[in-house]
Amino acid sequence: MGKGREDVRELIEHEKEKRGGCVRCPAKPNEYWGWEAFDWDHVFGEKLFNVAEAVYESSKFGFRAHEVQQKVLDEIDKCQLLCANCHRTVSRERIRTRQREAEERWHVFVTRWVAA
Ligand SMILES: [Zn+2]
Numbered sequence: 736m737g738k739g740r741e742d743v744r745e746l747i748e749h750e751k752e753k754r755g756g757c758v759r760c761p762a763k764p765n766e767y768w769g770w771e772a773f774d775w776d777h778v779f780g781e782k783l784f785n786v787a788e789a790v791y792e793s794s795k796f797g798f799r800a801h802e803v804q805q806k807v808l809d810e811i812d813k814c815q816l817l818c819a820n821c822h823r824t825v826s827r828e829r830i831r832t833r834q835r836e837a838e839e840r841w842h843v844f845v846t847r848w849v850a851a
Contacts (some may be wrong), residue, residue, distance in 0.1 A: 744790045746804050747811070754816040761826065762818035773823040774797075775814035786810050 751770045756763035765769055775786040784792070789807050817825060 740790060742800055743807055746807060747786060747790065749829060750808070750811050751816060757818035757821050760813045761819055762821070767791070772819050773816050774819055775811060776817045776825060777813050777821055778815050779813040780840040782813065783810055786814065 748770050752771055757773065762773075764772070783806075786807060788802070789810070
């Protein structure tokens, strides 16, 4: 069980190494921070689970190790790699965009309703 968790951790780190660093800014691991300072940010398809949490959840999945690893790889395929700072900023921008879109939909609805 513990071995499976380490395997998943290594797999995720190896995938981060392949990406090389943050896609939004020049951040790469250095003497001050390692790969733990980089997050998987879902940009394609449906998010099934948080990749970082898979390390801790992998022993509970009830799958064999290679099946867990394939699920993690499938999930990573839907993600871009961001440094923690960019991840925070991008997440905030998404929330603001969703709020603005909701306000615009509400405005369209009210405008039509009042006009009718
Ligand atoms: Zn960044």
